[in-house]
Amino acid sequence: MASIKSDTSIKEYQDFIQEVYGLPNDRYFDMSNMLNNVNRFAMRGMKGIRKNDKEKATNNFIISSSWFLSIMNQLHVDVEQETWERFPFMCSYCASCPCVCKEKKVEKRQKVIIDETKRPKTIQEFQDMFRVLYHPEGRTLADAGIHLAEELGEFSESMFKYRGSHNADEFQKVTLEAADVISCLMGVFNSLDVNLIEELSERFYNNCHVCHKAPCSCSFIFVTEFKS
Numbered sequence: 001m002a003s004i005k006s007d008t009s010i011k012e013y014q015d016f017i018q019e020v021y022g023l024p025n026d027r028y029f030d031m032s033n034m035l036n037n038v039n040r041f042a043m044r045g046m047k048g049i050r051k052n053d054k055e056k057a058t059n060n061f062i063i064s065s066s067w068f069l070s071i072m073n074q075l076h077v078d079v080e081q082e083t084w085e086r087f088p089f090m091c092s093y094c095a096s097c098p099c100v101c102k103e104k105k106v107e108k109r110q111k112v113i114i115d116e117t118k119r120p121k122t123i124q125e126f127q128d129m130f131r132v133l134y135h136p137e138g139r140t141l142a143d144a145g146i147h148l149a150e151e152l153g154e155f156s157e158s159m160f161k162y163r164g165s166h167n168a169d170e171f172q173k174v175t176l177e178a179a180d181v182i183s184c185l186m187g188v189f190n191s192l193d194v195n196l197i198e199e200l201s202e203r204f205y206n207n208c209h210v211c212h213k214a215p216c217s218c219s220f221i222f223v224t225e226f227k228s
């Protein structure tokens with residue numbers, strides 16, 4: 001039985017997604033289908049924000065994140081590592097903690113310095129790190145949602161370019177945009193005041209959150225018509 005627990009790391013969550021959804025993903029979904037699902041469920045999450053429906057938002061952003069990790073699995077990208085290298089307990093742009101991009105009107109991306117001793121170990125610790133870096137009080141929930149939408153757009157664009165060119169520089173951009181997506185997802189959960197690991201472990205306590213099998217045995221048509 002595959003499960004998410006209170007001390008699960010991002011890497012372990014990614015491995016969990018592979019164990020549970022790797023097989024149906026390989027059989028039913030190509031990369032563009034999966035990208036479509038990342039965006040499809042994220043946009044339902046946005047509707048949850050607009051309607052002030054915390055549960056709808058949380059549920060859909062979690063489903064979106066699982067599709068996102070499926071893409072990372074197919075690309076063999078360690079998203080925890082990429083996230084850490086881009087956000088090593090400092091803002092990826094101003095290289096400060098907390099971020100001072102707004103106050104100081106930082107115009108050029110600063111070089112981040114990685115101190116491995118500060119590296120968060122669990123999903124909880126990553127969420128806490130992002131709360132310190134980007135205070136939820138400094139933005140509205142709607143702004144956090146719009147920022148996530150922006151980053152999903154940039155991620156999709158980088159995927160589109162990479163899939164067309166198969167070029168190493170474009171692949172590098174995909175990994176950077178992936179880290180930005182994780183940062184903004186954490187930002188949305190922080191703005192929603194949702195404890196991500198609690199929500200994940202409530203859903204993924206036993207394999208697939210719907211059929212409870214590993215590999216997941218939800219049918220293609222069930223997934224395409226899934227209501228959330």
Ligand SMILES: [Zn+2]
Pocket residue numbers: 091092093094095096098099100101102
């Ligand atoms: Zn900053």
Ligand SMILES: [Zn+2]
Pocket residue numbers: 208209210211212213216217218
């Ligand atoms: Zn299932």
